[in-house]
Amino acid sequence: MAKLCVRSCCHTAVFDKDTMTHLFSPLRLRELTLRNRIAISPMCTYSATDGVANDFHLAHYGRFALGGAGLVMLEATATAPEGRISHGDLGLWDDAQIEPLARIASLVKAQGGAVGIQLCHAGRKAARQRPWHGNGPLGAEDLALRGESGWPLVSPSAIPFGADYETPSALEETDISAVMQQFVDAAGRANAAGFDVVELHVAHGFLLHSFMSPVTNHREDAFGGDFQERHRFPLQVVAAVRQAWPADHPLFARVSALDGVDGGRSFDETLAFSRELGRVGVDVIDCSSGGIGGHSASTAGGGGPRSYGFQLPYAERIRRETGVASMAVGLITEPELADSAIADGRADLIAIGRQALVNPNWPLHAEAALGRHDPAAPFQNWPEQYGWWLNGRQKIINAMR
Numbered sequence: 201m202a203k204l205c206v207r208s209c210c211h212t213a214v215f216d217k218d219t220m221t222h223l224f225s226p227l228r229l230r231e232l233t234l235r236n237r238i239a240i241s242p243m244c245t246y247s248a249t250d251g252v253a254n255d256f257h258l259a260h261y262g263r264f265a266l267g268g269a270g271l272v273m274l275e276a277t278a279t280a281p282e283g284r285i286s287h288g289d290l291g292l293w294d295d296a297q298i299e300p301l302a303r304i305a306s307l308v309k310a311q312g313g314a315v316g317i318q319l320c321h322a323g324r325k326a327a328r329q330r331p332w333h334g335n336g337p338l339g340a341e342d343l344a345l346r347g348e349s350g351w352p353l354v355s356p357s358a359i360p361f362g363a364d365y366e367t368p369s370a371l372e373e374t375d376i377s378a379v380m381q382q383f384v385d386a387a388g389r390a391n392a393a394g395f396d397v398v399e400l401h402v403a404h405g406f407l408l409h410s411f412m413s414p415v416t417n418h419r420e421d422a423f424g425g426d427f428q429e430r431h432r433f434p435l436q437v438v439a440a441v442r443q444a445w446p447a448d449h450p451l452f453a454r455v456s457a458l459d460g461v462d463g464g465r466s467f468d469e470t471l472a473f474s475r476e477l478g479r480v481g482v483d484v485i486d487c488s489s490g491g492i493g494g495h496s497a498s499t500a501g502g503g504g505p506r507s508y509g510f511q512l513p514y515a516e517r518i519r520r521e522t523g524v525a526s527m528a529v530g531l532i533t534e535p536e537l538a539d540s541a542i543a544d545g546r547a548d549l550i551a552i553g554r555q556a557l558v559n560p561n562w563p564l565h566a567e568a569a570l571g572r573h574d575p576a577a578p579f580q581n582w583p584e585q586y587g588w589w590l591n592g593r594q595k596i597i598n599a600m601r
């Protein structure tokens with residue numbers, strides 16, 4: 201488990217570049233050491249064919265590794281064809297999907313990054329258009345224009361995501377075990393592909409999260425009802441994947457800290473679930489929110505206004521109150537905010553999403569912005585293939601000042 205630091209002192213007064221915990225301190229998780237606390241957040245690119253990664257994915261994820269991230273987390277990757285959000289999702293339900301992902305894992309590791317993959321079953325939110333085609337349920341137009349049809353959806357209960365969406369079938373108990381096995385098999389393939397980290401997607405209203413929320417789970421069997429029943433299946437999946445995933449490799453789980461809708465889960469349930477996740481061997485809880493659908497109840501969670509670092513309080517409370525390491529995500533765009541979150545013990549890792557799409561070199565820039573370099577050679581940690589050029593250019597610029 202990650203070393204927890206709960207210091208809340210003012211870091212400007214005691215700043216010590218070498219000894220204090222900061223954005224660029226390494227983080228050891230089981231036998232894996234991350235070179236810094238920056239992770240690239242999982243972000244779907246909807247660019248695969250039949251779940252198979254291609255050269256776009258190789259270039260896309262390679263850029264983040266060259267950009268200095270400690271951990272490059274690949275996007276939501278389906279554990280079954282019917283668990284895809286769209287026709288373009290990556291998949292790990294078939295051995296043929298291993299090798300193209302192994303190329304990506306190998307490239308990231310060769311550049312000094314660690315590499316993770318997020319495993320997901322989209323449940324009742326599956327079979328959708330790519331965002332740039334509308335983001336709605338697949339329909340006749342998608343079939344006519346792109347040859348892409350929808351497929352039957354599954355969920356804990358037969359409640360559709362929205363008015364336009366197909367009503368999912370409630371999973372039978374035998375199907376529930378099959379879904380669990382698909383997660384275990386996908387984790388086995390992730391290991392064969394050389395990934396360092398698996399993250400289970402237990403957030404955003406996808407299948408595992410939809411078991412946990414009273415909004416989407418109306419079951420009356422062992423998998424629905426009070427806290428224990430609703431969280432039973434996600435916990436079983438996490439425990440089964442932990443058993444199958446190598447003991448020296450870290451396991452992450454992304455949670456929606458709040459559903460943020462009428463009748464949704466409370467943060468107390470997230471805390472209790474996080475303790476259970478730690479108990480079954482999850483190393484890092486990745487703290488997101490929202491996605492379950494329904495009417496927004498308040499300004500909290502998925503429905504609320506979003507400001508810089510808006511989900512940091514969840515990461516902070518989870519690590520402080522459960523003792524499990526946490527990853528913060530959500531509008532963390534400035535190096536100073538990311539660094540202070542680590543230094544002040546509010547999170548163990550910072551996930552950067554959209555800002556990394558704007559600038560895949562965000563970690564390298566952040567390191568310079570935080571003054572962790574000799575100003576005369578601010579590109580010392582850049583890949584040497586261009587760092588030496590850039591430092592030469594800096595000397596010229598400095599001489600002109």
Ligand SMILES: Cc1cc2nc3c(=O)[nH]c(=O)nc-3n(C[C@H](O)[C@H](O)[C@H](O)COP(=O)(O)O)c2cc1C
Pocket residue numbers: 241242243244245275276318401403404454488529530531532551552553554555
């Ligand atoms: C293009 C895009 C794709 C995303 N895909 C995923 C995904 O595959 N899995 C996931 O858990 N979150 C996904 N997210 C959410 C991000 O991981 C992240 O939590 C969110 O963007 C907030 O962080 P940010 O403000 O740094 O972008 C996606 C976000 C974007 C913008």
